[in-house]
Amino acid sequence: MTDAKSLRARYVTNPDAAKYTYHVECRGDPMEDAIHVEATSSAHGGSWKVSVNERIGGTGGEPTPGDLLLAALASCHTLALKMTAAALGVRLASLVVVAEGDIDHRGVLLMDPTVRPGFTEIRLHVRVEAPGADPDRLRRVLEAASRSCAATDALRNGAPIQVTQEIV
Numbered sequence: 001m002t003d004a005k006s007l008r009a010r011y012v013t014n015p016d017a018a019k020y021t022y023h024v025e026c027r028g029d030p031m032e033d034a035i036h037v038e039a040t041s042s043a044h045g046g047s048w049k050v051s052v053n054e055r056i057g058g059t060g061g062e063p064t065p066g067d068l069l070l071a072a073l074a075s076c077h078t079l080a081l082k083m084t085a086a087a088l089g090v091r092l093a094s095l096v097v098v099a100e101g102d103i104d105h106r107g108v109l110l111m112d113p114t115v116r117p118g119f120t121e122i123r124l125h126v127r128v129e130a131p132g133a134d135p136d137r138l139r140r141v142l143e144a145a146s147r148s149c150a151a152t153d154a155l156r157n158g159a160p161i162q163v164t165q166e167i168v
Helices: 004-013 065-087 135-148 150-157
Strands: 024-027 036-041 047-051 094-102 121-129
Touching: 004 065, 047 065, 065 094, 065 121, 065 135, 065 150, 121 135, 135 150
Parallel strands: none
Antiparallel strands: 024 036, 036 047, 094 121
């Protein structure tokens, strides 16, 4: 593991070293099962079984795409807080980040063209304990972490999504 200070120094002299493309592959096998898929990360070989929400026919036994999206947001925000606190010398005693998202599943089921299929609102609740920390410094940690979380940025600023399709 490389510390953040060393990485920053490296990226100052070589900005291209900071650029990275994440890659996750999702397979629909078996095709007869319309409610389950497996997603795999090429970076570390981890995989996740994913299903649809119970409200649209899922079994409830696996995380849903919505769960994973909120997990990405909450974990990114939590890590950003921890890294920022460490960089600014703020000792955290405890930290919990909860992500919640509201959705109307009629949009997913294409029942009403006026109903979006995605989240209509996402909320993050951050609970941090840092006994003895300077309040201004802690506020800087919270603000900086919110700005540095890649998942928050992608959702807030709408990263362009390019879809290519191949019929074979």
